[in-house]
Amino acid sequence: MxxxxxxxxxxxxxxxxxxxxxxxxxxxxxxxxxxxxxxxxxxxxxxxxxxxxxxxxxxxxxxxxxxxRYRAKPGDESDGEPIHGNTKLxxxxxxxxxxxxxxxxxxxxxxxxxxETKASDAVRLDITAQQYEWTFNYPQANGKEVSSKTLVVPEGRQLEIRLTSLDVIHSFWVPEWRIKRDAVPAGPGGNDIDNTVEVTPDRLGIYNVVCTELCGFGHATMRALVRVVPQSEFDQWLRHQKLVTPQPGSSTGDVSGAASSGSTSGATSTTGGP
Ligand SMILES: [Cu+2]
CATH class of the missing domain: 1.10.287 (Helix Hairpins)
Structure with a gap:
């Protein structure tokens, strides 16, 4: 050459x-x-x-x-020359x-x-996936929680999300946030396999939660609305929601225990990268 x-x-x-x-x-x-x-x-x-x-x-x-460069001439049916390797190459x-x-x-x-750097003022959020819907739970200090079918979050605050599934494997994804993480159902021992993920929405608007793990017949319809609102509007929204007692099977445990396990539950992550 x-x-x-x-x-x-x-x-x-x-x-x-x-x-x-x-x-x-x-x-x-x-x-x-x-x-x-x-x-x-x-x-x-x-x-x-x-x-x-x-x-x-x-x-x-x-x-x-x-x-x-090395095309055969018309009519040439012979084999190419044998090669003995090229160490440099x-x-x-x-x-x-x-x-x-x-x-x-x-x-x-x-x-x-x-x-994945954790913020000290993160908003705790427990998300439960099931065929074919999402439930968003906001643990409150008194052991109760706010439960919603729409994800409402404050702009500029980190969300510390714990994901659980009630049936098959689903996957939480808001494309505009880029973050994607599996929601895995209980293992053979009956314990929830928790999966935490952090994301900090920084743009007001309405987005979609998309299930991005094929989970059954209704997979394509497994979506929910996300509203990213200013902090004051979020506080107001939260105050106007009904407080409920956490349901067994939902991902919400007692708040203090769940918060302390949050730091280690990343080890159960099934997705390696962003
Ligand atoms: Cu799904």
Whole structure:
């Protein structure tokens, strides 16, 4: 391969990377960013898109070049020459993916730690999923709770969400918040498998909770409204709700016990990353 060919191939790889990566990173695949976590997750996604486009471009350009450069002459039915390996090439194609994967892992780890940082003034919220609806419970200091079919949350406050399911596995997702987490039903011992997740909505508006784990015939209809409102409006809304005693089977335990277990229940997470 001449130097000029190498330069042309590298140029083709860079052009194809740009042509594929630029449009893909311009799109907000999950709508507007409506939580403090959303921007960090989107940036991570965009970096991964650029890396993926780069790898895709290398493979496509080299594939096209080899098909064209080493094509058989008409009527040539002979086998290609046997190859005895190329140590330099093999080291290169082992080292580059290793570096890319390590970079992706470390960067994701940093973003995950960042978006899961707990705030001291978080709003406790217990979410119960069942075929095919969501129930949102707000534990109150007196051992009672407010129960709602619409998720109403204050803007700019972190939500410390505990997820439980009454039947099959569901998954909580508000696309604009980017955060997604499974709601897992009770295990063989009958204990709830708790799953906590943090999210800080920072944009007023109305959104949708979407179940994002295929959970049965009504899965596609398993949605609920989310209203992100100013803190004062949230306080007022909460005051006007009826206080109820927590139902057995709902994810709400006694408030103090639930709060202390919140720090360790992240270990039961079934989803590894954002
Ligand atoms: Cu579901």
């Amino acid at each position: 001449t130097r000029a060919t190498l330069v042309r191939l590298i140029a083709a790889i860079l052009v194809l990377t740009a042509v594929t990566a630029v449009p893909m990173t311009q799109i907000h695949w999950n709508g507007t960013e409506a939580s403090t976590q959303a921007d960090k997750i989107d940036t991570l996604l965009n970096v991964m898109i650029v890396l993926s486009c780069f790898v895709f471009a290398i493979v496509m350009v080299m594939l096209g070049y080899c098909i064209w 093999e080291i290169t194609w082992t080292v580059i993916p290793t570096v890319i994967v390590l970079f992706g892992a470390i960067y994701s780890w940093i973003v995950l730690g960042d978006i």
